[in-house]
Amino acid sequence: MRSASATNGHPELLDEFAADVRAGLGGxxxxxxxxxxxxxxxxxxxFEAISFLPEYGLTRADERIVRAHAxxxxxxxxxxxxxxxxxxxxxxxxxxxxxxxxxxxPTVYYPIDISSAALQRCAVELGxxxxxxxxxxxxxxxxxxxxxxSQRKTNERLFLLFLGSTIGNFERDxxxxxxxxxxxxxxxxxxxxxxxxxxxxxxxxxxxxxxPLGVTAAFxxxxxxxxxxxxxxxxxxxxxxxxxxxxxxxxxxxxHIVARRAHKARIKALDLVxxxxxxxxxxxxxxxxxxxxxxxxxxxxxxxEPAGQWRDLEWPFAESLFIAR
Ligand code: TRP
Numbered sequence: 001m002r003s004a005s006a007t008n009g010h011p012e013l014l015d016e017f018a019a020d021v022r023a024g025l026g027g028x029x030x031x032x033x034x035x036x037x038x039x040x041x042x043x044x045x046x047f048e049a050i051s052f053l054p055e056y057g058l059t060r061a062d063e064r065i066v067r068a069h070a071x072x073x074x075x076x077x078x079x080x081x082x083x084x085x086x087x088x089x090x091x092x093x094x095x096x097x098x099x100x101x102x103x104x105x106p107t108v109y110y111p112i113d114i115s116s117a118a119l120q121r122c123a124v125e126l127g128x129x130x131x132x133x134x135x136x137x138x139x140x141x142x143x144x145x146x147x148x149x150s151q152r153k154t155n156e157r158l159f160l161l162f163l164g165s166t167i168g169n170f171e172r173d174x175x176x177x178x179x180x181x182x183x184x185x186x187x188x189x190x191x192x193x194x195x196x197x198x199x200x201x202x203x204x205x206x207x208x209x210x211x212p213l214g215v216t217a218a219f220x221x222x223x224x225x226x227x228x229x230x231x232x233x234x235x236x237x238x239x240x241x242x243x244x245x246x247x248x249x250x251x252x253x254x255x256h257i258v259a260r261r262a263h264k265a266r267i268k269a270l271d272l273v274x275x276x277x278x279x280x281x282x283x284x285x286x287x288x289x290x291x292x293x294x295x296x297x298x299x300x301x302x303x304x305e306p307a308g309q310w311r312d313l314e315w316p317f318a319e320s321l322f323i324a325r
Contacts, residue, residue: 017230022272031280032283033284041117044115046222047219053211057208060315062093065317066093070099071103076307079157081101081105085109086141086160087141087164087166088113088119089164090121094161097159109135114139120136122136142181159191163193165195167288168287169287171288176298179299186324194299194320195319196294196320197290197316198291199289208253209253217242220242220257223284224240231268232269233265239259242255243256243258251291254286255283256281258279259276262275262277304324308321
């Protein structure tokens with residue numbers, strides 16, 4: 001999970017944000033905005049709220065599995081083990097793994113996140129654990145992982161965590177590619193824990209991504225407020241609504257911000273006028289859902305050996321453990 005304004009005090013990130021918004025909204029085709037911009041401070045707080053919604057079982061399932069099986073996982077890895085996590089978020093789930101490892105031998109934990117606010121929260125949440133040293137790394141996933149692997153000692157095993165089904169926000173071929181990039185940075189014997197949300201009935205998924213309280217809608221629409229604030233735009237939020245669509249062929253939920261009627265918005269910082277037809281949408285994220293054997297298949301192709309898989313039955317979700325070949 002990401003949080004805080006990615007552009008806080010980083011002018012080059014503001015340029016990147018501006019360029020992404022222009023690319024996503026400036027053309028004639030399907031409008032899009034990258035989902036990572038959902039996680040400014042308010043967006044991060046709203047996502048945290050989403051994780052408590054009864055309809056959104058994903059985060060709690062992820063934590064239940066990790067909590068129930070952390071000792072079993074730790075027992076499979078010969079110490080010393082250092083832990084790195086891609087997109088650490090608050091660190092709530094990781095506590096169980098660190099506790100299980102630290103019972104056996106002191107360990108180091110490298111949370112990797114582009115959000116300094118997320119890293120700070122994570123350091124507070126996990127900083128008090130006995131025999132765990134927390135070393136936050138503010139970087140993107142592969143940059144941060146490269147930093148960790150270049151510092152590691154060869155007698156240490158690396159245990160890399162990629163939880164929360166963030167892999168589900170990659171297109172399927174990009175997910176495969178990403179696992180290859182990860183594997184290229186690991187050494188044989190390193191471990192990799194991958195969380196994937198599983199395919200479930202469309203009604204359950206649609207409720208998870210369009211809850212009756214409207215928290216998910218607020219989370220998605222907050223992106224327009226961010227454009228208003230950071231790029232001096234004038235989007236009228238009352239003219240938009242959140243929509244989640246299940247794509248049965250692609251097995252993914254698509255999140256859209258839909259214009260209720262034809263109108264235009266101005267983005268002053270980009271000197272751009274954006275025209276909307278009635279019902280036209282901005283596509284903000286896709287959340288791909290997996291069959292339980294799929295993570296194993298793609299990880300095998302990336303030269304990982306499956307070492308275990310645990311599932312939650314209440315909210316179908318899989319945690320798969322791999323060892324780098
Ligand atoms: N990565 C999360 C997921 O796919 C984020 C998320 C939850 C989300 N609800 C959303 C993203 C609504 C956009 C819109 O589950």
